[in-house]
Amino acid sequence: MQTIIAFFAHSLSDIQAFIEQGGPIIWAVFVTCLMLWLCIVDRYWFYKMGFPLLAKKIIVDWQSRSDHQSWRAYKIREGIISEVRIQLHARLSVIKTLIILCPLLGLLGTVTGMIKVFEIIAVNGTSDAQSMAQGVYLATIPTMAGLVVALSGYYFSVRLRQIADNETSTLADKLMLL
Numbered sequence: 001m002q003t004i005i006a007f008f009a010h011s012l013s014d015i016q017a018f019i020e021q022g023g024p025i026i027w028a029v030f031v032t033c034l035m036l037w038l039c040i041v042d043r044y045w046f047y048k049m050g051f052p053l054l055a056k057k058i059i060v061d062w063q064s065r066s067d068h069q070s071w072r073a074y075k076i077r078e079g080i081i082s083e084v085r086i087q088l089h090a091r092l093s094v095i096k097t098l099i100i101l102c103p104l105l106g107l108l109g110t111v112t113g114m115i116k117v118f119e120i121i122a123v124n125g126t127s128d129a130q131s132m133a134q135g136v137y138l139a140t141i142p143t144m145a146g147l148v149v150a151l152s153g154y155y156f157s158v159r160l161r162q163i164a165d166n167e168t169s170t171l172a173d174k175l176m177l178l
Helices: 002-022 025-063 071-088 092-124 129-177
Strands: none
Touching: 002 025, 002 129, 025 071, 025 092, 025 129, 071 129, 092 129
């Protein structure tokens, strides 16, 4: 138990040092990351818990209809599938937008960090190479953080879109067979 607590305390101090080195833009990347992962978890939760219940209800309602073959039934089926597609793809555009935003925020952090490096050059001249290297190093931290968040979120975004498309297609097939 002591080692676990020590591990988390050490990890927390590393995270705090990373945030301090990255500057204020890291907080914007962190908030964006938090919103991104909340949306991703929400979608997985809906796909695993909420949608199966909704699909069962839709199938039961469709089975209770006496007409499955007419033009009107076909249009009703199309409407149901369209509504389901909208529900399954909800928040996927928000996830995609947050993924695009992360590297841009990282780039903003790099630009603000490079401005500080240029200030060092303006004040001290080009003779202080160590300060310039330290400034460039600190300036790239937000970009790295933004890219890590974006790449990890991108994988799950693609997977969520595949799940949504597959579930829509499966439900459409089930309604067609009845």
